[in-house]
Structure formats: structure tokens, C-alpha cells
Amino acid sequence: MESETKPTFSKSTGLPRKRFYRARAHSNPLSDSHFPIPISPSHVDFSLHFPKFVGTNNEEVSKKVEFADIGCGFGGLLISLATLFPDTLMIGMELRDKVTEYVKERILALRKTSSGGQYENVSVVRTNSMKYIPNYFEKGQLSKMFFLFPDPHFKEKNHRRRVISVDLLDEYAYVLRAGGVIYTITDVEELGEWMRSCLEKHPMFESLTHEELDSDPVVELLCSATEEGQKVARNGGQTFRAVFRRIAYVS
Amino acid sequence: MEEPHIEEGHNQNKLLDVAPALISVHPSHKSIAATVGSDLRVFNLIDNSPVTLVDESNESFHKDSVRAIRYSASGKLFVSTGDDKLVKIWSAESWRCLNTICSEKRVTAVAVSHDDSYVCYADKFGVVWVVELGGITKKGVPLLSHYCSIITSLEFSPDGRYILSADRDFKIRVTVFPEEPLQGAHEIQSFCLGHTEFVTCIAFVSNPELTQSYLMSGSGDSTVRLWDIASGSLLDTCEVSTVAGHLESNESEQTQVTVSDLCAIPDSSLAAVAIQSFQGILLLSCDLSAHTLSITKVIQIPGESFIPTSISLSTSTLWMVSGASNGPNQPGYSRVRVISCIDSEKSSVLEDEQIPGGTKLLEKLQGKVSIEESVMIAASEAVRAAMSSLLMKKQYSEEKREFRKRSRNDKKTTN
Numbered sequence: 001m002e003s004e005t006k007p008t009f010s011k012s013t014g015l016p017r018k019r020f021y022r023a024r025a026h027s028n029p030l031s032d033s034h035f036p037i038p039i040s041p042s043h044v045d046f047s048l049h050f051p052k053f054v055g056t057n058n059e060e061v062s063k064k065v066e067f068a069d070i071g072c073g074f075g076g077l078l079i080s081l082a083t084l085f086p087d088t089l090m091i092g093m094e095l096r097d098k099v100t101e102y103v104k105e106r107i108l109a110l111r112k113t114s115s116g117g118q119y120e121n122v123s124v125v126r127t128n129s130m131k132y133i134p135n136y137f138e139k140g141q142l143s144k145m146f147f148l149f150p151d152p153h154f155k156e157k158n159h160r161r162r163v164i165s166v167d168l169l170d171e172y173a174y175v176l177r178a179g180g181v182i183y184t185i186t187d188v189e190e191l192g193e194w195m196r197s198c199l200e201k202h203p204m205f206e207s208l209t210h211e212e213l214d215s216d217p218v219v220e221l222l223c224s225a226t227e228e229g230q231k232v233a234r235n236g237g238q239t240f241r242a243v244f245r246r247i248a249y250v251s
Numbered sequence: 252m253e254e255p256h257i258e259e260g261h262n263q264n265k266l267l268d269v270a271p272a273l274i275s276v277h278p279s280h281k282s283i284a285a286t287v288g289s290d291l292r293v294f295n296l297i298d299n300s301p302v303t304l305v306d307e308s309n310e311s312f313h314k315d316s317v318r319a320i321r322y323s324a325s326g327k328l329f330v331s332t333g334d335d336k337l338v339k340i341w342s343a344e345s346w347r348c349l350n351t352i353c354s355e356k357r358v359t360a361v362a363v364s365h366d367d368s369y370v371c372y373a374d375k376f377g378v379v380w381v382v383e384l385g386g387i388t389k390k391g392v393p394l395l396s397h398y399c400s401i402i403t404s405l406e407f408s409p410d411g412r413y414i415l416s417a418d419r420d421f422k423i424r425v426t427v428f429p430e431e432p433l434q435g436a437h438e439i440q441s442f443c444l445g446h447t448e449f450v451t452c453i454a455f456v457s458n459p460e461l462t463q464s465y466l467m468s469g470s471g472d473s474t475v476r477l478w479d480i481a482s483g484s485l486l487d488t489c490e491v492s493t494v495a496g497h498l499e500s501n502e503s504e505q506t507q508v509t510v511s512d513l514c515a516i517p518d519s520s521l522a523a524v525a526i527q528s529f530q531g532i533l534l535l536s537c538d539l540s541a542h543t544l545s546i547t548k549v550i551q552i553p554g555e556s557f558i559p560t561s562i563s564l565s566t567s568t569l570w571m572v573s574g575a576s577n578g579p580n581q582p583g584y585s586r587v588r589v590i591s592c593i594d595s596e597k598s599s600v601l602e603d604e605q606i607p608g609g610t611k612l613l614e615k616l617q618g619k620v621s622i623e624e625s626v627m628i629a630a631s632e633a634v635r636a637a638m639s640s641l642l643m644k645k646q647y648s649e650e651k652r653e654f655r656k657r658s659r660n661d662k663k664t665t666n
Contacts, residue, residue: 039421040444130398131420134442139483166435167378167396170426174439203437249427249438 009105014113016105018074035097035126041138049123050089065089065137068175069146070129070163075103076226077148079110082122084217092124093136100126130163133171140177144218147184149228152191164195166202173204176246181208184242185222187232192240205244213243265577269637270316270333271511271560272574272585274616277343278326280565283608285616286317287583288576291331293346294612301615306348310337316576319372323363324407328384330370332358338372338391340384352382353389362405362414369432371414373402379416381432395426395436401642404453409464413440413480417450419642423468425480441483448472448507449642456515456522456537463539467522469510471642475524475535477544486542491526491533494549509638514564519594521547523569525559527635532559532569532590550590552600555624557588558631568607569593572616575630575637584630586622587613 009016038044046065047054053063067085069078072092081090094100103124110119127136153161164184172182182205184195199205213219223229223239232239272287282302284293291313293302306312318333322343332338338352338361356374363370372391373379377400380391400418407414407428414428414436423443426436448471456477457464465486466478473492478485492508509527513535516522524533536547552571559571569590576583589606592598603613647655 039447040442131400134422135444139439139441166437167393168398170395170437170439173437174442203434 009109013109015109016102018102037127037132038135041134041136041141044136046089049091049125050120052117052120053089063089064141065091066142067091067144067146068093068129068137068142069148071095071147071150072103072124073099073148074227075106075124076229077146077221078103078122078124079106079119080221080225081218082119084221086118086121088121090122091136092122093127093129094124095126095128097126100124130168133175137175139174140180142176143180145172145176145180145182146222147182147195148222148226149186149232150184150191150195152186152188154190159194162191162194164198166198169198169202169205173202173246178246178248180246181216182244182246183218183222185229185239187228187237187239189238189240192242196240196242199242199244203250204247206247208243208245213241216243219243266633266637266640268316268578269633270318270576270578270583271634271638272572272576272583273317273320273561274563274570274572274587275320275322275329275561276563276565276568276570277322278324278565280568280607281326282343283563283570283612283616284320284322284329284331285572285585285587286320286331287574287585287618288316288578288581289313289333289335290583290618291317291320292616292618294608294615296607296612299608299611301611302346304341304346304348306339308339308348308351310335310351310353311348313337313339316578318357318359319361321361321363323367324365325367328363328367330361330363332361332372334358338370338382340370350384350387351389352391354380354391360402360405360416362407364407364428365411371405371432373405373416375401377402377418379405379414379436381436383433392433393435394432395424397422397424403449403451403642406453406455408466408480409455409457409461415453415466415480417453417468419449419644421446421448421450421470421472423450423453423466423478425483441480443468443476443478443480443483443485445476445478445485445488446470446472446474448509451510451638451642452513454513454515454522456520456539457517458520458539459518465537465539465542467513467515467535467537467544469513469524471507471509471639473508473510475510475513475522475544477537477542479542487544489535489544489546491524491546494526494529494533494546509635511560511638512562514562514569516564516567516594521594523562523564523590523593525562525571527638528558528631530556530558532562532571532593534593548598550593550598550600552588556627556631557586559588560631560634564593567592567594573627573631574622575634577633583618584622584626585617586627587616 067090069092150163274285276283315335329341329343336354340350360373377397379394381394382391397418400420404417417423425440427438452469475489477487512525520537531551534548574585589601
């Protein structure tokens with residue numbers, strides 16, 4: 001059986017072991033790494049990612065990816081969302097190849113060990129979402145985008161490497177449908193202020209009200225579902241959330 | 252292991268100094284401008300005389316290679332910009348420098364809005380800036396950005412609703428040009444995705460009534476493509492490598508060529524296309540109802556070596572320049588040639604004495620009347636190598652990548 005020959009997998013759960021997939025926490029988003037880039041969304045073979053949902057002929061696709069976890073790390077959020085929204089296709093995007101490998105193996109293992117055919121709706125792709133989001137998603141395709149504990153890039157000269165900026169929000173607004181929601185969270189106060197400020201400045205996003213935040217089941221997953229989030233909770237740290245809705249352009 | 256890598260970096264830096272000669276003709280054929288290196292030269296085609304530029308600003312005349320020039324659609328203004336980080340706005344009537352904008356980085360592309368109110372310019376880091384004309388402002392504000400890419404071309408759509416930006420990451424972004432551009436252009440209309448190499452040039456082709464407009468784009472992937480910008484959909488792809496390749500040698504296999512420049516011919520649905528390494532011009536015809544693009548004519552340029560680095564069109568006269576400079580303090584070489592009646596059966600490459608402005612124009616724009624062929628050949632090759640070095644993504648071998656990471660802190664300890 002697979003788990004006997006692969007030391008990187010746990011024999012008991014059949015799931016991959018994180019310690020064999022460790023990587024640096026930081027990755028340089030400026031470098032053009034060595035991974036394939038699809039020419040356009042129609043060039044992506046989503047049947048490879050979601051074989052049970054998508055036929056091999058992309059023309060017949062009725063279902064498209066709706067949730068994207070940008071910088072998905074070890075996949076904690078996606079795994080939680082997969083069972084919460086079993087009929088929604090979701091994908092994680094991650095720059096580090098070892099970490100992407102881990103998430104891939106985790107999803108495959110979960111699909112195998114699941115009794116009810118779960119986790120067929122979740123997948124991961126290695127890419128640089130600061131450059132290639134329009135290559136994967138069509139205009140207005142997504143209903144949710146997640147940016148959990150992004151790299152703070154503390155030095156001012158490195159602020160331009162931050163995944164949330166007013167310029168990049170143009171592209172995120174493009175792939176999000178009107179009414180779609182962008183979720184951001186961090187444990188770094190300055191970054192939290194930065195992200196909130198960028199979203200407030202951008203003419204195509206407005207903040208969710210407290211009532212809306214309270215009634216959204218996804219919001220509490222931001223802190224609890226990921227490795228990063230659990231670490232912050234363990235250390236009793238504070239988190240800073242900014243959750244905004246994509247609206248039509250207001251001049 | 253150290254030596255070849257350091258030398259390669261040095262050679263690449265020298266290549267990046269190579270700047271192609273540029274040419275731009277007034278929309279009503281009143282004047283013509285050409286640049287090589289930092290030298291901007293203008294000739295008046297109405298009274299056939301060289302123009303003396305007047306620049307009384309603190310940063311007078313360009314001090315480094317000019318990388319983009321153009322007349323505004325109205326013909327009232329002319330802009331020039333480049334490696335000296337200055338965007339100069341000239342009156343195309345008095346040829347005085349009206350304003351000089353200081354950019355933080357080297358500028359790669361420039362466009363003027365149709366009503367002459369705004370100038371947009373793109374820097375080497377992918378940021379497009381906008382400045383309002385008629386004021387005394389010396390600095391632009393950010394309009395939009397292509398993250399970490401180099402923007403090769405900026406254009407306004409014919410109806411002025413959109414601003415288009417093309418980059419070296421194969422993309423063309425179509426953004427709504429807002430009522431208040433100084434607040435930024437945040438609403439992306441579409442992305443035109445389909446090219447498989449850097450995009451070099453974009454231009455609009457329209458029907459004579461100007462009711463239908465489609466975008467054409469040239470790229471390092473040997474194609475010119477046709478797009479509908481409202482949806483971003485690719486309408487047709489025209490391969491140009493076979494034409495260029497076939498005429499150059501007898502090989503039947505396709506090699507990849509770069510489309511270096513293209514311009515639409517007004518009052519027709521034709522476009523003139525210049526290709527690197529090809530001594531001639533292709534005429535492409537666009538069928539606006541069938542949404543197709545095809546090669547309709549190949550015009551070879553007879554005589555000594557002449558590969559156009561930049562082309563510009565007014566009425567039916569196509570102006571071409573070939574040349575380059577090696578940096579700000581090096582003399583550059585440029586040769587100007589003309590094709591008349593380009594959209595008709597009677598199109599012909601003119602001899603020097605037949606061109607509008609004649610040898611007087613050539614003396615002004617070229618700096619001298621004749622250039623040695625060996626110099627022209629060397630210049631063309633240098634331009635081709637420089638563009639490839641700047642825009643083509645570097646593919647490193649595994650070994651080279653590991654070598655490049657050698658100075659990283661966390662890689663020093665061995666496992």
C-alpha cells in the first residue's frame with residue numbers, strides 16, 4: 001500500500017506529514033519562478049483539478065471555481081471550507097513548491113480516505129497570484145477571495161511586495177463578481193491597518209457591516225482554520241480583520 | 252564558475268543601453284520627428300525646412316536615450332521620453348518645450364488622451380502614471396500598474412473610453428479611463444490574453460465610418476492578433492514568421508520572429524507591420540465583419556541593408572527608420588526610408604531624391620546623408636539582441652539557479 005512505501009505519509013491517517021514539506025515562510029514574489037503559466041483561463045484544464053465535477057471537454061463546464069485562497073499555505077482553510085460548501089469549487093494558490101506539494105498530497109489522501117466522496121471540490125495550484133490571477137479566472141468569476149496572514153514585508157522598501165495593494169485590488173476586483181467578498185486577516189497590526197486602508201481607498205470595495213460579519217459562517221474560520229491562525233490563538237495574540245464586498249465602480 | 256556569470260551580467264547591461272531609432276509623423280503630415288539615442292530631430296514638411304527645438308526648462312533636451320515619441324491625435328502636441336526619466340511635452344506648432352515631467356524611473360511608453368488633457372507614461376517597473384496638461388505640475392500620479400512587468404505600449408481606444416497597456420508578460424490590459432484619472436483607473440474592462448511571448452506594439456484598426464474598432468497587437472511570438480477589447484476575446488491570429496523566414500532563407504521550418512512595430516492605415520482596414528530581421532513591410536488586411544486578419548501584401552525594401560526599427564504613417568505615406576545608438580554619449584546611426592501610396596496597388600519604396608523633403612530631410616533626420624551598410628547591419632543586430640535581453644524571460648538551468656541563490660542567508664548551512 002502507498003503508506004508503507006512513502007515515509008512522508010503517516011501510516012495511521014494516510015495523510016502527508018508536514019515535517020517532510022517544510023519550507024521557508026517567505027518567498028520572493030518578484031522572481032519569475034519555474035512553473036507553468038496558463039495563457040488564459042480557457043487554457044486551464046480544470047478537469048485535472050476536479051475530475052468528479054468537470055468533464056474533460058472544458059466547453060461543457062457548468063461549474064467554475066468560485067472561491068480562491070491566495071497564499072493558502074498548508075491548506076487548513078480550504079479543507080474546512082470544502083465540507084462547509086460541498087457543491088462549490090475552490091482552489092488554493094501558493095508560491096512555494098514544497099508547500100503546494102503538501103496540499104496536493106493532503107487533498108488526494110483526504111479524497112481517498114473520505115467515506116462520502118468529499119473533498120472532490122477542492123484543489124491547489126502553484127503560481128504567483130500577484131502576476132497571474134487573470135490567467136486563471138475570468139471576469140466576475142469568483143464569489144470569495146481569501147488572504148489569510150499574508151507576508152507582512154515589514155521594510156518600507158518591500159511594501160510593494162505586499163499581496164494587498166490598491167493596484168492589485170484592481171485585479172482582485174476584476175475576478176470577483178459584484179457582491180463577492182474579500183476576506184483578509186493578519187496578526188500584524190500595521191499590516192492590518194494597511195490592508196483596511198487599501199480596501200477603503202479602492203472605489204470598488206465597501207466594508208461589510210458588523211451584522212453581516214456576524215452572520216457569515218466563514219468569518220470565524222479565518223482565525224481558527226489555519227495553522228497560522230491556531231498559532232496566534234495559542235500565543236494569545238490579536239488578529240486584525242478586514243472583510244469587504246466588491247461593488248460596482250463608484251467615482 | 253564565477254567569471255562567466257559576472258561577464259554575462261556586464262554584457263547584458265551593455266545591451267540594455269542599446270536604443271532603437273524611432274520615427275513619428277504628424278497626423279496631417281505637417282512635420283516629422285525622429286530620434287536616435289538622446290537626439291531628437293524634427294523636420295517641417297510644409298515649408299521643407301529643419302526645425303530648431305526650443306527648450307528653456309531646467310532639464311533641457313534629453314540627456315539619455317529616448318525610448319518613446321508620439322504626436323497627440325490632434326497634432327497639436329508632441330511628447331518624447333526615455334532613459335533620462337523626463338517626459339517632455341512640446342508644442343507641435345512652435346516646437347517649444349511646454350512642460351517637463353520628472354519620472355522616478357526610466358520611461359518605456361507614453362500616450363496622450365484624445366482631447367489633449369492628459370499624458371500617461373509607463374515606467375520600467377510596470378507603473379502607469381498620469382499627468383494633467385495645462386497645469387504647472389511636474390509630477391505624475393499613479394494610474395494603474397502591471398505588477399513587476401515592463402510595459403511596452405500604451406494606447407487610448409479610438410472613442411477615448413479605455414486606456415490599453417501591453418506588457419512583457421504576454422498581457423494586454425484594457426482599463427476604463429475614468430472622468431477623474433488623477434484618482435487612478437481602477438475598473439478593468441478586460442484582459443486580452445493569448446500571446447505566448449512579450450507584446451511589443453498595439454494599434455486600432457477601424458472601418459472608415461469609425462463605428463467599429465478592433466485592436467491589433469504584435470508580439471515576440473511571431474504573430475499579430477486581432478481582439479475585441481470590450482470582452483477581451485481573441486478574434487484571429489496571423490502568423491508572420493513564414494513570410495519573414497521564407498524570404499530570408501530557404502528553410503521551411505518556422506523560426507520565431509518578433510513583430511517590432513505596427514500601424515493602422517486610416518480610412519482602410521489595413522495595417523503596416525515591421526518584423527525584426529526582415530527587410531520589408533507586411534501589409535495586413537482586417538475583415539471587420541468576419542473578424543479575420545490576413546497578410547495581403549509583402550513589400551520588400553530593395554537596396555542596402557535596411558530593417559525598420561520604427562514606422563509611422565500619415566495619409567498614405569509610410570515613414571520608416573532603421574538604426575540604433577549604444578547609449579547617451581555614443582553617436583547613433585539612423586537611416587530613413589519611405590513607402591508611398593501604401594494602401595494602393597501603386598505602392599513603391601521611394602528613392603532618396605523622391606521622398607518628401609528630399610535630401611534636406613535626410614540630412615536633418617539622419618544626421619548625414621548616407622550611412623555605411625556594415626554599420627546598419629550591426630545596428631539591426633544590436634537592437635534585436637537588446638529587445639530579447641530586456642523582454643524575454645530568462646530561463647535558468649537548475650545549476651545556475653542554485654548559484655544565484657548562493658548569497659541567501661538560509662541556504663548557507665548544509666543539511
